[in-house]
Amino acid sequence: MPETGAAARKPIGDVLLDVRDLKKHFPIEKGFFRSVRGQVKAVDGVSFSIREGETLGLVGESGSGKTTLGRCIVRGIEPTEGQVIFRLPDGEEVDIAALDKKALRGVRKHFHMIFQDPYSSLDPRMSVLDIIAEPIRNNRILSDSREIQDRVRELMDKVGLDIQHLNRYPHAFSGGQRQRIGIARSLAPSPLLIVCDEAVSALDVSIQAQILNLLEDLQAEFNLTFLFIAHDLSVVEHISDRVGVMYVGQLVEMADTESLFSQPKHPYTEALLSAVPTTDPEIKMERIILPGEVANPAAPPSGCYFHPRCRYAQDVCRTDAPEWNEVAAGHFAACHFANELALRGVEQAP
């Protein structure tokens, strides 16, 4: 295990991933001939970039499109439009969204995804050895079975698994240990980018901290870049350098963690922050209870998608979609009144 995550962190480097106007629309098909009756705009024009060694947190409620976005980036599903520019170790830039199958196979080892549910994401019929070795074999990184076993042992040791358990099956492990297996598997081909989709959400509270520490240690050791998708704002605040907030398929705000949490510029971010229950029963924040629920991405409201739930909404919000503007250095928001509203953030805990 490397020393403490904070101290050993490497400096953040150049842009590794540049997502440009990414869209994923799912057609709504009806009837025998499956005629298309509409589009669910799960991801609707998202642009951002992540630098090498950086952790970008992505928050949003269910239906916000954050998982779909993560899947599009690793080409788990096909994006409808847009570019996903990824810098390979040799400096060459490729558009993951546009690669054909063969070319994709050549670069897949450089990015990987960790899933939420450590119970359904591991094949119950494969031993730990085979689960972790699969990406090594598939990407033809090593072929000699001795070498593969050595590499799997090394990875198991890195993620804190007992190497004696090499030939056990997933059912013999607890949730936290299974998530460690998933992490070892994702590290196997030495990727540059790891997309963590709710990687700690399904774990017990006392286990969450172990996995968060592990991810930070591994990031420091291998200079990994994380796209950390989660709905838990305190977890995202803890692990991220920068944070993006999604609402109905679009980014509504993005900034470095400190600015976003202390001085949110979008009313949705303000409401999200105020809705998080705090563990200090003596500090009772004034809670903003948002009316209604997340808008339906198949039939989003007019103008700003957030206006039906926004307590600051004006006439312009009902008619015009707000632009994505840099409202302060490195702080982007899509709100007509981002510069005028004085929104309440979360003060830094002592």
Place this chain on the structure above:
Amino acid sequence: MSYVSSAVLEVRDLRTYFHLPEGTLKAVDGVDLTIAPHQTVGVIGESGSGKSVTAQSILQIVPPPGAIETGAINLRRSDGRAVDIAALNPRSAEIRAIRGAEVSMVFQEPMTSLSPVHTIGAQIVEAIQLHIEPDRKKARQLALDMINRVGISNPAQRFDEYPHQLSGGMRQRAMIAMALSCSPSLLIADEPTTALDVTVQAQILELMKELQAQFGMAIMYITHDLGVIAEIADEVNVMYLGRVVERASTVELFKNPLHPYTRRLLKSIPRLGGRGRGRLDAIRGNVPVPMNPPPQCGFASRCDEFIRGKCDAAVPALVDMGGDHYARCYLHSEESEPVYA
């Protein structure tokens, strides 16, 4: 058992075991709880702590091969009579009169407890007709009123809709409407907001507080989320491996946690406003499974303050450390639990 108290529910030394081929799983192993009207008692714990099985025991709905081994669950019924639920047959008429009427429950996943083939309205009317108002028309009116009170928009239309037509938050509201339709004296809420988004969770927590102020029912609120429990509970019981390891008023518990498990748990979670990227103070090891547990402190295997020959020799007793702050730990009291065999 003598019973003089204003409490709605008194659980005494409850033990619920699952006798499995590979051994005895002691899901609940000596739990005491007292809940008064208008009070919200929080039960917090991780998977395997026994919090849900405690709730199931109170309603006598423990799935086989689980069964209440021993203990008392004294419920004050609406006519003032006390009844020991633990002594009732799970199929008896009396427990069926209690379930859903005097003690009702809201679950984490509304879809598992709402019938997918009946409308929301029909399901609430059924509960009302069964327990309090046999007249169909009047029951329908009561149901509509209830749907309205839990903040479901457009009640008349929602009444005739099926659960799948409702969003997650609306379904949870429908569940709460059904649970409260017969004016229970105790509502057991088992992770009712865990599957919901944080903004919807805030709505539901607010709703439950409002409804408690109106109806005055006692609430037993089960969750793994420390933030939610700080938000809603008056008193918190921290469970670990089938036992309550600490109990105090919510303010006291978060200000002055005594049990090493509670302390470490509070330290290990990232908190909003924490910013920094420092390492979290994680609790080592895994949550054990209470299969044939040795007679020792359940947290012994993960505790940094473990005392050899003491913590692994007997089960510490849950002792009042002053001001109704109870802890089950040898750091605070030498007292041990009597051996239960």
